[in-house]
Amino acid sequence: xxxxxxxxxxxxxxxxxxxxxxxxxxxxxxxxxxxTGSTPVGMYKELARMNKAGKITFKxxxxxxxxxxxxxxxxxxxSYRYFMNHNLFDHVDIDKAKTHVPDGLAKxxxxxxxxxxxxxxxxxxxxxxxxxxxxNGHIAFNEPEENLYVGTHLTGLTESTIRANSRFFEKIExxxxxxxxxxxxxxxxxxxxxxxxxxxxxxxxxEKMLDDRITTQVPGxxxxxxxxxxxxxxxxxxxx
Ligand code: GLP
Numbered sequence: 001x002x003x004x005x006x007x008x009x010x011x012x013x014x015x016x017x018x019x020x021x022x023x024x025x026x027x028x029x030x031x032x033x034x035x036t037g038s039t040p041v042g043m044y045k046e047l048a049r050m051n052k053a054g055k056i057t058f059k060x061x062x063x064x065x066x067x068x069x070x071x072x073x074x075x076x077x078x079s080y081r082y083f084m085n086h087n088l089f090d091h092v093d094i095d096k097a098k099t100h101v102p103d104g105l106a107k108x109x110x111x112x113x114x115x116x117x118x119x120x121x122x123x124x125x126x127x128x129x130x131x132x133x134x135x136n137g138h139i140a141f142n143e144p145e146e147n148l149y150v151g152t153h154l155t156g157l158t159e160s161t162i163r164a165n166s167r168f169f170e171k172i173e174x175x176x177x178x179x180x181x182x183x184x185x186x187x188x189x190x191x192x193x194x195x196x197x198x199x200x201x202x203x204x205x206x207e208k209m210l211d212d213r214i215t216t217q218v219p220g221x222x223x224x225x226x227x228x229x230x231x232x233x234x235x236x237x238x239x240x
């Protein structure tokens with residue numbers, strides 16, 4: 001794993017954007033795996049700026065997002081589809097028909113999950129997967145547990161994740177208690193992975209990411225088994 005510490009959130013965002021921009025130049029028709037959460041917002045802004053300046057294009061990009069709350073409609077203002085439109089897709093030249101988010105209203109989430117993983121495979125697999133880290137070490141919505149799922153699946157959210165994510169909702173009761181999420185296998189199949197972490201709240205997980213052990217109790221640590229991961233954090237996340 002390549003590890004980079006940046007001075008602050010803005011530098012981390014720029015470093016992340018640089019890596020994606022390089023891929024877009026090398027492989028304009030690449031498949032991106034995208035993440036939500038507050039962490040990648042700055043990087044998405046920087047990518048939109050570079051796109052407007054004519055430095056990069058998303059015209060031929062296909063994207064697959066990691067997860068979606070369940071049950072939640074795509075036009076709900078807290079849905080991850082809504083988030084992606086507002087924070088990236090509406091500001092770049094991507095063809096929205098080529099952007100995918102797991103269906104938060106799927107009647108049969110297990111079948112939807114299988115189809116989602118199959119669609120990623122059929123698209124040629126993910127070239128670069130963007131990831132944030134939950135304060136408890138979750139990636140996408142793979143929460144700390146003894147057993148983790150391989151494929152895209154329906155899952156319950158832990159109390160701590162519901163609490164952490166309640167800042168985006170009016171009240172904690174409004175936070176969905178379930179989500180559909182890519183599994184550990186769906187994520188690990190990506191050819192390269194870019195992990196971002198910012199702020200003191202991520203210090204615990206950054207420490208776990210940097211030691212020589214893996215545990216399903218901190219799902220992000222399993223990324224140490226992947227041959228092509230870049231982890232970028234800011235000084236606050238590094239020093240705590
Ligand atoms: C959510 C998402 C994750 C994200 C995490 C961290 O639970 N499912 O994909 O990485 O939160 O969020 P933030 O970046 O806001 O700290």
